[in-house]
Amino acid sequence: RAKLASVAALSVLGTVLAVAFLAIAAWYVFPVLGHAIPFTWCIVLGAILAPTDPVSVVGMLKRLGLPAPLQAVFAGESLFNDGVGVVIFGVTIGLATGDSQEVTASEIALSFCREAIGGGLLGALTGWIALRVLKGQRDPHIDLLTSLALATGTFSIANQLGMSGAIAVVAAGLCFGTSYSHSVFDKASRKELDIAWTLIDEVLNVL
Incomplete structure (x- = not known):
């Protein structure tokens, strides 16, 4: 912020x-x-x-x-x-x-709102839903699988709706760094998520 x-x-x-x-x-x-x-x-x-x-x-x-x-x-x-x-x-x-x-300027503004703002709102919604689904359970593997499903699912939904898939996924990922997420993930789950996504990040860097 x-x-x-x-x-x-x-x-x-x-x-x-x-x-x-x-x-x-x-x-x-x-x-x-x-x-x-x-x-x-x-x-x-x-x-x-x-x-x-x-x-x-x-x-x-x-x-x-x-x-x-x-x-x-x-x-x-x-x-x-x-x-x-x-x-x-x-x-x-x-x-x-x-x-x-x-x-026209209105067409450009409408397109930007749909792609950027719409994608951001969609990602925030799917990220919040994922956190609500995960709340109350303490299985690091379910947390990781849900985060993977969140990324791929949000991207696919955004593309179907004509929104920016990248922005939607970024917004969804930011939900996992909010203060609310600290009540959802314990230290073990957070560590597992960090390790897994760091590995994915490094693999993508190599590619």
């Missing part, structure tokens, strides 16, 4: 600037290579490339040993910029393919 404003500003403004920079660079580079491409397709390419991969960013931050508050800002930005990139992609792909002739 303390870093919400910084993360939100970087996620939105940073991603928009990155898309613009990449689109302009592609627009100038492709003609030099003998392939003149319309600017709308350059924006689509920028929207694909701009959002950073959260797994690699978090892994790099850990290796660099930056202060925890600074790591939280960078990691948060890399986790939430997906929604902004998806909105820009969705808007410009219609223009590039000719499916839509013009885009």
Whole structure:
């Protein structure tokens, strides 16, 4: 919560600037290579490339040993910029393919609300439901299996509803770090979850 404003500003403004920079660079580079491409397709390419991969960013931050508050800002930005990139992609792909002739500000705002805000609310809901399901039992294996089901299930539901799966899963995961979660997990369960998800994180980093 303390870093919400910084993360939100970087996620939105940073991603928009990155898309613009990449689109302009592609627009100038492709003609030099003998392939003149319309600017709308350059924006689509920028929207694909701009959002950073959260797994690699978090892994790099850990290796660099930056202060925890600074790591939280960078990691948060890399986790939430997906929604902004998806909105820009969705808007410009219609223009590039000719499916839509013009885009209004209201359409952009509605798309952003559905992808980012809708995904966040969905993740918060599924995360809260998972904690309620786990409350009252003390089996670390059930906790781990539920967390895996929460991640995959939330992502699938978000995609079906046209929301950002990445943002939904991040919001669901944040529920496992709330003060309420400390009454759900004991120390043994928390340790098992940390070990398992750290291993998954390292495997994804290697890939």
